[in-house]
Amino acid sequence: MTHRILAIDDSPTMRGLIARTLGEHDFAVTLAEDGADGLDRLAEVDPHLVLTDINMPRLDGFGVIEGVRGHPAYASTPVLVLTTESSPELKRRARSSGATGWIVKPFDDMALVGVIRRVLGVPLG
Amino acid sequence: MTTAQPALAATMAAAPAAPPDEVVSFRVRDMDFCVGIGFVREIRGWTPATVLPEAQSYVTGVINLRGTVVAVIDLAARLGLGALDPGPRHVVLIVAIGERLVGLLADAVSDIMPLDADLVKPLPAQVAERTRAFLGAVVTLPDGRMLRMLDLARILPPSLGGLA
Amino acid sequence: MADLDELRTTFFEECEDLLDRLGSGLRELAGGAGAGPDDTVHAVFRAVHSIKGGAGAFGLDDLVGFAHLFETVLDGLRAGRTAMSPALAEDLLRAGDMLDDLVQASRDGAPPPAESLARAVAGLERHADGDGDDPLDDFVFEPVALQLDAPDTAPDTGAADPAIWTIDLAPAAAMYMNGNEPAALIAALAGLGPLQVAARTQGVVPLAGFDIDDPQLAWRITLAGDADRAAIDHLFDFVEGLARITVTRGAPDMAPQADPTGSAPPAAPAADEPAAAPPRPAAQPAPAAAPATVRVNLDRVDRLANLVGELVITESVLSQSLAAAGLASNGEIAGGLDRMRHLAGEIQESVMAIRAQPLRPVFQRMERVLREAAQATGKSARLVTTGADTEVDKTVIERLVDPLTHMIRNAVDHGLEDAATRRAAGKPEEGTITLTAAHRSGRVVIEIGDDGGGINRARVRGIAEDKGLVSPDAVLAPSEIDAILFMPGFSSKAEVSAVSGRGVGLDVVQREIQALGGRVGIASSEGAGSAFTISLPLTLAVLDGMVIEFCGQTMVLPLASVVETMGRADTTIRTTGTGGRMLATPGGLVPMIDLADRFGLRPPDTAGDPGVLVVIEGDDGSLVAVTADRILDQRQVVIKSVEDHCGAVPGISAATILGDGRIALILDPEALLHAAGAGPVAFAGGIA
Numbered sequence: 002m003t004h005r006i007l008a009i010d011d012s013p014t015m016r017g018l019i020a021r022t023l024g025e026h027d028f029a030v031t032l033a034e035d036g037a038d039g040l041d042r043l044a045e046v047d048p049h050l051v052l053t054d055i056n057m058p059r060l061d062g063f064g065v066i067e068g069v070r071g072h073p074a075y076a077s078t079p080v081l082v083l084t085t086e087s088s089p090e091l092k093r094r095a096r097s098s099g100a101t102g103w104i105v106k107p108f109d110d111m112a113l114v115g116v117i118r119r120v121l122g123v124p125l126g
Numbered sequence: 127m128t129t130a131q132p133a134l135a136a137t138m139a140a141a142p143a144a145p146p147d148e149v150v151s152f153r154v155r156d157m158d159f160c161v162g163i164g165f166v167r168e169i170r171g172w173t174p175a176t177v178l179p180e181a182q183s184y185v186t187g188v189i190n191l192r193g194t195v196v197a198v199i200d201l202a203a204r205l206g207l208g209a210l211d212p213g214p215r216h217v218v219l220i221v222a223i224g225e226r227l228v229g230l231l232a233d234a235v236s237d238i239m240p241l242d243a244d245l246v247k248p249l250p251a252q253v254a255e256r257t258r259a260f261l262g263a264v265v266t267l268p269d270g271r272m273l274r275m276l277d278l279a280r281i282l283p284p285s286l287g288g289l290a
Numbered sequence: 291m292a293d294l295d296e297l298r299t300t301f302f303e304e305c306e307d308l309l310d311r312l313g314s315g316l317r318e319l320a321g322g323a324g325a326g327p328d329d330t331v332h333a334v335f336r337a338v339h340s341i342k343g344g345a346g347a348f349g350l351d352d353l354v355g356f357a358h359l360f361e362t363v364l365d366g367l368r369a370g371r372t373a374m375s376p377a378l379a380e381d382l383l384r385a386g387d388m389l390d391d392l393v394q395a396s397r398d399g400a401p402p403p404a405e406s407l408a409r410a411v412a413g414l415e416r417h418a419d420g421d422g423d424d425p426l427d428d429f430v431f432e433p434v435a436l437q438l439d440a441p442d443t444a445p446d447t448g449a450a451d452p453a454i455w456t457i458d459l460a461p462a463a464a465m466y467m468n469g470n471e472p473a474a475l476i477a478a479l480a481g482l483g484p485l486q487v488a489a490r491t492q493g494v495v496p497l498a499g500f501d502i503d504d505p506q507l508a509w510r511i512t513l514a515g516d517a518d519r520a521a522i523d524h525l526f527d528f529v530e531g532l533a534r535i536t537v538t539r540g541a542p543d544m545a546p547q548a549d550p551t552g553s554a555p556p557a558a559p560a561a562d563e564p565a566a567a568p569p570r571p572a573a574q575p576a577p578a579a580a581p582a583t584v585r586v587n588l589d590r591v592d593r594l595a596n597l598v599g600e601l602v603i604t605e606s607v608l609s610q611s612l613a614a615a616g617l618a619s620n621g622e623i624a625g626g627l628d629r630m631r632h633l634a635g636e637i638q639e640s641v642m643a644i645r646a647q648p649l650r651p652v653f654q655r656m657e658r659v660l661r662e663a664a665q666a667t668g669k670s671a672r673l674v675t676t677g678a679d680t681e682v683d684k685t686v687i688e689r690l691v692d693p694l695t696h697m698i699r700n701a702v703d704h705g706l707e708d709a710a711t712r713r714a715a716g717k718p719e720e721g722t723i724t725l726t727a728a729h730r731s732g733r734v735v736i737e738i739g740d741d742g743g744g745i746n747r748a749r750v751r752g753i754a755e756d757k758g759l760v761s762p763d764a765v766l767a768p769s770e771i772d773a774i775l776f777m778p779g780f781s782s783k784a785e786v787s788a789v790s791g792r793g794v795g796l797d798v799v800q801r802e803i804q805a806l807g808g809r810v811g812i813a814s815s816e817g818a819g820s821a822f823t824i825s826l827p828l829t830l831a832v833l834d835g836m837v838i839e840f841c842g843q844t845m846v847l848p849l850a851s852v853v854e855t856m857g858r859a860d861t862t863i864r865t866t867g868t869g870g871r872m873l874a875t876p877g878g879l880v881p882m883i884d885l886a887d888r889f890g891l892r893p894p895d896t897a898g899d900p901g902v903l904v905v906i907e908g909d910d911g912s913l914v915a916v917t918a919d920r921i922l923d924q925r926q927v928v929i930k931s932v933e934d935h936c937g938a939v940p941g942i943s944a945a946t947i948l949g950d951g952r953i954a955l956i957l958d959p960e961a962l963l964h965a966a967g968a969g970p971v972a973f974a975g976g977i978a
Contacts, residue, residue, distance in 0.1 A: 011336070013585070014301035014344035021297065054343075056336045070467065079469035085343050085358075092527075101469035102528035107346030107354075119525065122474030176953040177843055179889035180940050188936060188945065190953050193596055195945045197936040227935045285937040 004121055005029045007048040009039035009065060010083065011057040015106070019052065022110045028117070036060025040068040043075060050121055051080045052104075066099045079120045083108075145246040145263065149239060151273050152219065152232040155207045157257075159232070160265060160273040165221040169235050172216040182283050186212065186231055191220060197286060198229035204281055206256035223278050228286060241265065246275070301344040303585065305393045306651075309386075312337040313654045316386045320379035328368075335364045341389065350396045353389075356411065360385050363417045372417055381413035387658050453516055456538045460490075460508035465532035476511060478525045483515025508534075512541065588684060591644050598638045599928035599947075605634050606949030635926075642829050646681040649727050649736075652690055653678040656725055659695050663702035670709065670720040671702050677727035682734050683829035689806055690736075690826075693799045697738045697822055698723060700796065705740035705820055715817065717741065733850075734828055739821040745814040747771045754780060772812045776800045804960055807833075807848070807943070835927045835946070835956065838904065838918040841891040844954045846927055846946055847904060851959040853913065854905040855921060861903055873903060873915040880905060881966040882915045885957075888941065888965065908963040916962060929956065941965070 006028050008019045016032045023030045031046045033039035037060040039053060051069055055062035062082050069075045079101040084091055095103050104116050117123075146162030150169070153159070175187030175198050184203035188195050198218055203209040210216065210231060218229040245265050249258060253274070262277040315334035342357035363382070366372035388410035395402050457479065461472055476487055493506030513522070519537065526535050609627050612618050653675045664671040682690075706712075706721035713719060724739040747768060754760040754774045774780055778797040800810045808826035827833070827850070835846035836855075862874040863882065872879040882903070885891075901919045908914075927946035932939055932955070943958035 012340040012344055013304050014297060014347065015340075017297040017300050018347050021294075056332075056339045058333070058336065077466060077469050077471075079471070083343075085339060085346065085361075092530075096468065096528070096531060099468050106343045107349075119478040120470070120474055120528070122471055122477040174952060176945075176955065177889075177891070178936065178939060179942065179955070188932070188953050188955075190947050190951055193600055193930065193947065195930050195932050195935060195953055225934075286935075 003027060003029050004049040004117075004123070005031070005046055006050050006052055006117070007031050007033060007039060007042060007046045008052040009033040009036060009057070009062075010052075010054040011035050012054070015054065015083070019113070022113055023117070025110070026114045036062065036065040036068070039065050043069065043072060048075075048078065050117060051075075051078060052083060052117070053080065054083045062100075063094075063098050070099045081116060081120060145243050145275075146241055149241050149265070149273070149275070150219065150235060151237045151239065152217070152235045154201045154205065154232050155210075157207075158236065158271055158273045159201070159276055161219070161221060161230075161276050161278065163238060165223065165278060167220040167222050167227065169217055169219050172212045172214060172218055172231065175212075181285070184209070185283070185286075189218070189229060191227065191229075194227065196220065196227045196229050198231050199281065199286075200231045201276075201281070202231075202233075205260060221278060223282065226286065228282060230281070298348055301348060302393065302397045304344065305341055305397075308337040308341050309390050309393060310651055310654060312386050312389065313657070316379075316382050317654075317657060319374065320376075320383055331364065331368045335361065335368055338364060338389065341393065345396065348396075352402045352407075353392045353396050356385075356389060356392055356407065359411060359414050359418060360389060363414050366417065378417050381410075381417060383661065385410050385414050387661075390658075453514060454539070454541050455513040455517060455519075455522060456536075456540060457511040457513060457522065458508065458534070458536045459511065460534040461505060461529070462532055462534070463503045463505055465529050466505065468529075468532060470529050470532065472507075472509060475525060475529070476509065479511055479513055479522070482517035482521055482525075483513050485514075486512045586644070588645075591641065595638075595641045595645065598634065598641050599930075602631075602634045602638060602928060603947050603949065603951065605630050607951060610949045638832065638926075642683065642832065645684050645829070647684050647687055648679045648681050649687060649690075649734075650678040652687055652694060653725055653727075655691060656694055656698050659698045660702060660723060663699045667703055668708075669702060669706050671706060671723055672720055673698075673723050673725060675725045680727040680729060680734055681828075682727075682826065686734075686806055686826055686829065689802065690824075693802045693824070694725075694736070694738070696796075696799050698725070701738055701740040701742070701820075701822075705742040707743045711743070715743070729828070730825070734826050736824045736826070737821055738824075739819060741819040744816040744818055744820055745772055745775070745812075747816075750774055768814075769812075772814055775812065776810065832926050833929050833944075833946075833956065835925065836904065836921060837923040837925065837927075837948075837954065838885075838902075838921050840918040841886045843889070843891060844922065844948060844952075845885070846954050846956045847906065847916075848943075848956065848959060849924060851906045851908070852904055853907045856903050856905070858901060858903065873905070875905075880913045880915050882917065883962055883966050884917045886917070888962070906959045906962065908960055912963055914963050914966040916957075927954075927956070 006023055008016065008023070008030055010016050010019065010032075011034055016034075020030050020032060031042060031048070033042050035057045036053065039051070040060065043051075051065065053062045053065045060068075066080050066082070069078060069080050080099070082095050082100045082103045083106055084095075084103055085106045092103065101120055102116060104113055146164055148163040149160040150163050150166050151158055151160040170191075173189055175189050177187045178185055178197060181187075181197070184200050186198040186200045188197050190196075200210050200212070210233070212231055215234075217232055217235050219232060219235065220227055220229050245267065246263050247266060249261055249264055253261065253264070257274065260277055260280045261274050263275045265273040265275060267273065312334055315330050315337065318330050319334065338357050338361045342354055342361060345353035345357060363372065363378075363385075367374065367378075372378065388407060391406070392402055394400075459472065459475065461470075465472075476485065479485055488510045490508040490510060491506075493508070495501075495506065522537055526533075529535070605627070609618070609631075612623060612627070617623055656675075657673050660671055660673045701723050702721070705723070707715070707717075709719045712721065722741045724737070726739075727734060727736045729735075751760065751766065751771050751774070754771075754777070755762050757779060759774065759777055759780060760766065775796045776799075778795070780795055780797065796810075803810050803824055803826070806826055808824055811823040811825070812820065813823070814820040833846070834849040836849050836852055837844060837846050839845075864872045864874055864879060866872055871882045871884075873882050874880075901917075902921055903915045903917055904921070905913055905915045929944045930946060930953075932942055932945045939955075941958055941961040942955045943961075944956045945953050946956060948954050
């Protein structure tokens with residue numbers, strides 16, 4: 002089965018990298034340019050997993066988590082946040098805001114795919 | 127832009143290292159010439175050129191190559207063989223030298239042929255002095271004909287990126 | 291799928307945008323030193339953050355390191371740990387410049403400018419002190435790579451079976467709420483070795499009594515093989531604190547409930563009442579909505595512009611063929627052609643509009659140029675810009691950077707007085723350089739002004755005389771003296787300081803602007819300052835031209851420089867002593883150029899009487915009359931470069947393609963004026 006992923010990042014570079022990496026690993030990726038755009042597309046994409054940047058204009062990653070968790074159909078959909086920091090403080094904040102997990106940028110392909118598979122319960126490799 | 131000249135000149139000067147695998151041969155005033163196929167972008171029929179002011183006498187003018195302005199050089203005039211009176215039966219070889227496109231006016235294109243490196247020889251003594259300066263080497267074909275291989279960097283005037 | 295090179299290109303394009311945003315944000319912050327508006331700080335932070343993120347993906351370590359430090363300082367500002375101060379503002383601006391440099395260096399694969407980097411880093415580090423949350427040595431990112439086959443390095447001296455781990459997992463509600471699925475966790479554990487999983491259902495209540503906030507289902511997992519403890523903990527990283535997790539070495543019966551690693555789950559979070567409608571989180575205050583944009587590679591736009599140009603040409607070829615075939619009088623055909631011509635024109639305009647871009651990025655770059663020039667000269671100066679949204683063709687914008695840079699430096703270096711002089715003159719110590727842009731009758735006019743001392747004409751004249759540029763007895767009007775500044779050779783070593791750049795004079799600026807089809811003017815008032823005015827065409831792609839014919843050649847004159855056309859019969863022509871001819875006009879004699887002679891199309895002695903005269907005007911108002919057989923048309927022509935493939939041709943600025951597919955050359959009015967001795971710097975007899 003092909004998993005649908007909604008990836009939200011305001012950086013075209015990041016979007017490109019994510020689309021490329023996940024596309025190569027047979028995920029169906031839909032890209033959104035910021036948090037508000039991402040939530041707008043939530044129902045349309047009907048994702049198995051949401052991947053979101055934290056720092057974004059209009060609506061940030063925490064807003065995305067709040068929006069996803071607040072939607073009855075996606076309340077338990079995994080949401081992974083992309084972050085350039087790996088401080089314990091950020092992990093705590095991500096957990097307490099309702100994020101399923103986090104991925105530290107820059108990620109290598111296998112780190113990104115590995116975490117996504119792990120969260121979706123898809124066997125690795 | 128004249129700034130590209132020295133670099134171009136340098137690459138052209140270093141060019142004779144390896145003869146091309148394939149050449150386009152053509153005739154100018156009953157003499158056979160050739161250039162490496164790598165230089166040739168296309169071959170087209172003659173169309174009237176627009177005179178380019180203050181250009182050398184052997185620059186026939188400029189033509190429209192699908193929206194690009196390209197200068198045409200009368201090879202006969204350049205080689206000191208007397209200017210051609212171009213007409214519909216003449217051909218223009220569009221060659222690329224570095225970034226630059228230039229048209230070479232010739233009487234006819236004869237052939238595109240593979241080149242046996244063994245046939246490429248230094249210029250023999252009997253090549254006329256006035257054409258000598260523009261030739262890189264000669265190719266003696268099995269049938270005895272001699273192809274003069276043009277040194278494009280010397281054919282072009284410096285204003286078009288050739289060697290002075 | 292985009293390949294990495296493309297993404298790299300995307301990244302550097304994105305960086306340009308981000309750096310622009312960063313620059314304007316930083317200036318805003320610096321301008322309102324004190325309490326920076328939150329939005330601005332956030333925007334600036336985001337820009338740096340995005341650069342860092344992308345740079346990391348491409349392994350641009352210098353960029354990542356610097357961006358990280360920059361981000362740390364900005365984070366302090368954002369969180370209120372650091373207060374805005376003039377010193378911080380200055381260091382941030384410099385850091386912005388540095389980031390820009392590092393991006394350029396990374397793009398070009400050049401080494402980072404070590405010295406200025408060290409300065410910028412030192413500047414930032416001053417403000418990063420005292421930031422406890424994010425220590426500076428946290429430069430290295432923790433990779434999240436899964437070490438599935440890492441050897442077990444955890445020392446374990448226990449008697450327990452080293453080949454078995456027992457894991458108890460009891461999720462709290464929060465774990466489910468965060469979207470963590472026990473089955474997925476267990477599947478991930480299965481990647482570490484063979485598993486046995488048992489669900490523990492002791493606490494599970496019948497569905498009727500099920501409390502969503504207090505799940506009771508738990509699992510005991512036995513993992514065989516010699517998996518690394520760290521790898522196991524890593525899998526539970528996301529749910530730490532959200533479940534009761536214990537990991538024990540050995541079989542279940544040997545080591546129950548030992549080695550707790552997960553703290554007890556917090557009391558079930560007080561979840562909001564499950565709302566019927568999906569609540570939309572309150573969005574952050576949205577900045578003024580920017581119009582939707584797409585990023586397009588300029589090559590594609592150029593291709594489109596070329597194609598439209600071809601369309602316009604094809605249309606006129608068609609039109610001529612129809613006329614030749616005697617069909618032009620057919621109403622339907624003529625009407626259809628008319629509509630086609632009209633549409634092609636509109637498409638052309640739309641394409642030109644796509645290429646048009648605001649001058650803002652160039653203006654923003656000038657802020658930096660000014661800062662650096664002020665620093666180098668020890669002067670205090672500020673830049674006031676107006677009309678940064680004025681749109682100009684992208685190619686024009688690119689080629690404006692160098693001349694503007696030079697003129698801004700020149701204004702700071704030569705225009706502004708030193709602080710003492712300014713004080714004495716009753717002016718504020720800080721000089722003001724103004725940079726304004728506006729559209730004026732189909733051209734864009736850019737003015738660079740300063741409130742300095744104005745041109746010291748006596749000194750300029752003195753220098754010019756010393757250099758032999760002007761004869762001592764020439765009578766020069768003030769404007770003529772000002773124009774000396776543009777003369778080649780006026781700038782000298784003595785005159786050129788480190789700031790303005792060695793050997794680059796205003797003559798070079800003038801040449802660059804003229805190459806763009808522009809003109810440079812100067813106005814100066816003693817004691818009050820100087821202003822340089824650049825007037826440019828809006829685009830380099832099309833030109834309003836007058837199509838003329840002489841000696842069988844068709845050429846185009848830029849309509850902008852045509853002052854007047856007249857038939858030969860209406861003119862009085864005088865022959866000068868040297869054989870030159872002059873056109874007598876009410877304003878005086880105007881030199882004449884026979885285009886056929888000028889371009890060597892026939893020997894001068896056979897020059898017949900001209901059919902028409904076209905009077906053209908130079909940037910400085912000097913006039914020349916050119917002769918032609920006839921005027922064919924006045925229309926917009928598509929500009930094609932001659933220089934690209936044919937090198938520079940004297941007297942010719944470019945070419946266009948006519949209706950019949952042939953090339954017509956576009957005349958360069960300034961070159962014609964020069965040839966007539968009516969060049970832009972026209973000191974009748976004044977120049978030695």
